[in-house]
Amino acid sequence: MKTILKSLAVIALAFSLTNCGEKKETDAMGNPTDATPEVVVETENAEDAQLALGAELFKGKGTCIACHKAAEKTVGPSMKEIATIYKEKGASIAKFINEEGEPLVDAAQYEVMKANFVITKAMTQEERDALDAYMMSFQ
Template sequence: MKKALILGLAISLAISCSKSESSSIPDHNDITVTSTPEPVVKKDSIGDLTKNIDEGKALIEGADCLTCHKSEEKLIGPSYLDIAGKYENNPANVDLLAEKIIAGGSGVWGSIPMSAHPGMSKENAKKMVTYILSLKN
């Protein structure tokens, strides 16, 4: 039973991560943000932080993240609320988690690895993390 579940998850992950011309799921390389580059958090403006949070949410909704994650409950990977609860919202953790999105990883939340997203820019990954960590409050 356990082997069948793991096999099913592996097949689902492989299908969700494969790129097909007929697929309606956008590839990370197809995601663009039309705003000018700016830091994740500007100390002089709450509006900029809100903009980055909104852009991060839109990036997540347009990527394959929701295949494995949900906002409030564990799916294949941890929920965004669990991630926000584990990591303090600071620049070091934003960088750390952005790198994990790009490079992938395993072991922190269990044995199922998170696939790498090498085509994603660090700026977009930071916006995604900013959104996730904003859910703590």
Template sequence: MKKISYTFFTITSLLVLNSCGKKTETDPMGNPVEQSTTATQTPEELGKEIFEGKGTCTTCHRADTKVIGPSIKEISKVYKDKKASIALFLKGEGEPLVDPSQYEVMKANFAITKTLSDEELEALEAYMHSLNK
């Protein structure tokens, strides 16, 4: 038993060491490059991070099921069908297309989404559409 846990420990340490190794990549000048997650992040990944993080969108939106707001898949479907822009909606420049009767609830979140950059809004849109495949 002891041997097994020792082996496990060794493997885990190797994995940890290995992932640290990646962080100390150097640029062409030989300077260590700061590990930056945004550089390798796809728009979908950035969108997911905002959706679940500072956007607090998951409080009301889940992938498949309606909670307080419509499911992400439903929203994505409506926006694809109508060829509309989620990013524009989140800037407060669009019309509610999914559930206009509940628009006031969603509108309160424009306080957050209006502070996001275009890149972040487009990332949110990319993430939401990526769940509807």
């Protein structure tokens, strides 16, 4: 029994010695150089993140870009025109694309736009808000 304890103590000692002996790379100041580098978190502000999401949805999943350009009318009114009118009237694009509003820009073409509500109503509120913020940034 004693020998077992003894050998355990030796093993433990050996372990602690090898651990201590493990030399860490240090720089001139003696600071360890192999320390995990601090992760620099991009502190994008919330507004930028929302606009980025809006842009992504506008061009991607939303397919909005097929009919809406920044400043010129194509199939649909330009974003500039839409944003200007929505601002003037204090209306919400997020609500409009959730079919909770009336067409304020080009009521005659509403049916063409309405077809997209299948996509936008399946989005989350956050996504609709992001599309809203993105389009409103084109005033």
